[in-house]
Amino acid sequence: WKKHTKMTSNIVVVSGDVSFELTKDFERYDELTIGRSNYYLLMIPPGIWFRFRGLGDSNIVVNVASIEHQENELIRMSEKIKK
Numbered sequence: 001w002k003k004h005t006k007m008t009s010n011i012v013v014v015s016g017d018v019s020f021e022l023t024k025d026f027e028r029y030d031e032l033t034i035g036r037s038n039y040y041l042l043m044i045p046p047g048i049w050f051r052f053r054g055l056g057d058s059n060i061v062v063n064v065a066s067i068e069h070q071e072n073e074l075i076r077m078s079e080k081i082k083k
Contacts, residue, residue: 001051001077008066009044016059020052035059049077 011020013035020042022030026049033055034042044050052061067073 001049003049003075003077004044004046004073005075006046006067006070006073008046009042009050010064010066011042011044012062012064013039014060014062016057017055018052018059018061019055020050022048022050024048 011034015035017033017035017037019031019033022044024047032038032042034040035055
């Protein structure tokens, strides 16, 4: 799990299929799959926790970020959160 405090992520899966889980407060989750089977742009604003995983052998995820990557604006959850 990770959350950006300033960056908006604009994500496209250009190869394969990738499952995304998103939450703001860990009480309500949204889960979706994008890629070959469901192609569109996923915009994740700052303040949203998310994680993703590839569903096949070869997946390519492109993030057109709103700002240059800065490690200090990224919060990582070190332990796995369960629903």
